Amino acid sequence: MTSRRFEVFEYRQVLVHMRQGDSDRDIARVGLMGRRKLKTVRNEASTRGWLDPALPLPDDATIIGVFGRTPHLPITCVSTLEPFREQIRDWIAAGVQGTTIHAALQRNHGYAGGYDAVKRMRRHLLAECGVKATTILDFAPGDAVQVDFGAGPMLTIDGIALKTWIFVMTLCWSRHQYAEIVPDQTVETWLACHRRAFEWFGGVPSRVIIDNAKCGSSGRVATTRLRSAPTPRWPKDMDSGSTPVRPHDPQKKGIVEAGVKYAKKSFVPLREFRDRVDANRQLREWVMQQAGTRTHGTT
Template sequence: MVLDPHRWLELRRFRPLYESGAMSLREIAKETGLNRRTVCKYLKDPASAAPPKREGAGRRHRRVVDEVAPLIDAMLRSEVLLKASVVHERLVQDYAVTINYQRVKLYLQEARPRIAEELGIAPGELAGMHRRFEVVPGAQAQVDWGDEGKVLAHVGVPKVYSFHMTLSYSRDPFCCFTTAQDLATFFDCHRQAFAHFGGVPMSIVYDRTKTVVRRHVAPGQAVPLHPEAVAFAGHYDFDIDVLAAYRPQGKGRVERQVGIVRDHVLAGRAFSSVEEMNAAFAAWVPLRRAKVHGTHGEIIGRRAARDHTALRPLPKSPYVVTQRYLRHVGKDCLVAFDANLYSVPARKVRPRQLVEIRATKSQVTLHSTVADASGQTLLAVHPRAVGRGARIVDEAHWDGLPTGVGRRVTTGNELPSPRRGRAPQAGSGPLQALLNRSAAASVEVGRRPLSVYDELTGTRPFTTNAPTKEAR
């Protein structure tokens, strides 16, 4: 007979009383309502110190993930840092296994340390590890920004940035220096890099910069790309590869290049312009290409020749990146953009109307959001202002507006003209003198002491209790 666990716990309370002799087996059986033999069995047998096991309690419940555990272990033995999302995806696609992603994730938490121990990897070594990958010629390039600080502050340039692109196969570098990181500058640097390499790689790796990614999303969700970045990539026929957040190892080749250029090109030198900095990099490139790279063990220039040959050709016409914004028209027919003002035709707009600004690196065009009868939206074209606080105005845009010419102004001894319908008042009395500003200063005003007003109002004059000189 197997005792119920609840009855066993109740019987266990009487063990100290039985061992001390305070209660007999008969008394305990009467108290618990159990058979005396049952009480004797569980109180005298040392094995009864543990609760009785239910039937089937020793059998381990088989999980769904246990059926595919050998497959998961084999994947981890080939790559111990394989992500749970990748493992789940391969189980579903390659093996048609229907399993919940969370079950795979929980299994990897217990299986990864075990497989790492089999492979001779210490548990602490898993943190900070990443898988090295190699690509074929022309397959990939990596892009990154560098902040060079106040290198040109002595000539009035507050900040300088460095744009870097590195071919992943050969580590062939490109760098140019700019004073801005806006959309037009970012992709203008791309065009310079493509001209430097003589072609376009099949894919380019970026981090989550705002010139490529419209907004940040949670891990595992599709990254929304900037429409101008998509259009630029489509024109030059390359794929955009956006890294996961906080994963700089994914573009380690270009990350390393930022430091190398800073040490070999900029360190210990003084420059007076961005052009001088770009010329210094161009002079250093042959030296870099003549070196043997420490990772692939070949001369960078020889490997770069194979890389350049495999690049895709440049398109016949370059793609001009345009920044697009919506702005309101002011009552003065001016539109504010980038801390500057640009004019639009007064006859084609109205105050507070929304217009679209399309800005390139050198030009600003203003468009109506609704096409006219001929299907045109263009309102004005201006050169892009340099700096802040500029006013770019086409005088023809103000045709038809009041100019202020012929506006009558009263000055000096000239009196204002009488209103229409009223006869002019003759005479030279005090009122007429007040109307004449030049004679207003000569009008005499009567003066009288304040005691006169006290007598008229019947009030007592204001006195103080302070003693006078005579009283002293």
């Protein structure tokens, strides 16, 4: 039968009890050590003068030297992401989200580890960063959608770099969204994106909360162009149903603001696109397979 090996702190506790006058039977009853082991400790401690309360207890090294127990060395774990530490640091500095980093490592480097490893490393690298507080906006099902534009990926076509935008419409209650990469923010593009978004959702909400951008303000006037168009799902009176927010007040449409930010940080980075058609194909897959299936904090 293998005898138990005691830790240094256990020997120190036993010595404290002995210096207080506790018997071996009393100490054994507490469960610190068996009476046979306590007899050995008491004999050694008595011989070395450790039981005198007026004297300091021996240090750990002295106890180890007498009873032959070496302290545990701290366990050091090397993260499976250590080879990518600097790359991950750069991605985090660029604002790339953890899920996107994990997906890129799997896609581009064959990383087989779990997302928890990415979260641990990201938490370590962001240990000194704070978290901004937000206010939850409450909506009933079918009540409203929020609409906004965000900067899209740069597309290089025939050697020419083209700037794009991401149109995002988010259902306020469910957080499901429609997203599309477009070449501009004109009124025509704004209206066409609304038409395709309503076709994507298969219906329209009671109201549309839009940004106070020029295309949105002009678009409310230009909706008359679409009222006679063969699109039965388009609202008959979109002018009365659209609600522009005040300038410099993004919190009033914070749901779509978060959706645009999520698309910019989760979808755009670390991807390659042949053209806008390919970019929108990947964007639709991302919306249905990743953005639309995630567990949202408020839902």
